[in-house]
Amino acid sequence: MKPSHVKPISYLKSHAAEIVETISESGEPMLTTQNGEAKVVVQHAHSYEDMQQIIALLKILAMGQRDIQAGHYRDIDEFLAELDAEDKPQ
Template sequence: MRLADHVKPISYLKSDAAQIVKDLTASGEPLLITQNGEAKLVVQDVQSFEDTQQTLALLKILALGHQDIEQGKFKGAEEFLSELDDLDRREQIG
């Protein structure tokens, strides 16, 4: 689908809401709404929105992890696995 097919004026949103819901649900593609020729909002189906939010959350976790590595806030694999073994032994005793 062409980009122009994903850009509509606000009057289209007002007059064709039911068709927009049908189209967005089927395609998963967002719709850019303009007002006076200027982009004002993006409309998308719930599944696409949730997928985007999940992707953003994962990217944030990766960025925070990268930041921790840059700041030296991490443990080597051997140290981490040793701590897990210690925790496992304590649980078996207790």
């Protein structure tokens, strides 16, 4: 995170409206510190929602990778043959 995006909590308290405007325009999050320690990240709601969607997709990919490693998958040729069989009239 850029040093300009790191602010003490006192700055957050006294410049809330300005911070909201800046974050809304730039899309960049702001790290808030308290007693020199990182405490809170303030970010635009849309950025947060996008990040949550990305995390959900990464979790799905990780679950799929674990399934593959555990041998819980089907051969693509078998799967496609099943689909073809379902499409044919009986």
